[in-house]
Amino acid sequence: MPHYFIDTDDDEQLVVDDVGHELHDAAAARRLALASLPDMASDRIPNGDRRTLSASVRDERGVVLYRATLSLVGEWLVGPGRGPIEPEPGAAAAEPSPR
Numbered sequence: 001m002p003h004y005f006i007d008t009d010d011d012e013q014l015v016v017d018d019v020g021h022e023l024h025d026a027a028a029a030r031r032l033a034l035a036s037l038p039d040m041a042s043d044r045i046p047n048g049d050r051r052t053l054s055a056s057v058r059d060e061r062g063v064v065l066y067r068a069t070l071s072l073v074g075e076w077l078v079g080p081g082r083g084p085i086e087p088e089p090g091a092a093a094a095e096p097s098p099r
Helices: 026-043
Strands: 003-009 052-059 062-075
Touching: 003 026, 026 052, 026 062
Parallel strands: none
Antiparallel strands: 003 052, 052 062
């Protein structure tokens, strides 16, 4: 059975897989790389509003076969540095919508 390595990078730390996984094929390695991204995102809250997470699949020869990337972009719309949204003069304040 082929051996694949899944390397990960969270913009702060590159983790090179030196153990690897015996998988049926490259498609199974791709699925494993994709599955690692949500776990990486939930494990580390970013210090800022931008973070790029990636997982790469290497084969036994060290050739990178596949790379998956997940980008997080946060942006204040109201709040720090932007100030509150003021209603127009004479307009009633909007009620918060129930969730």
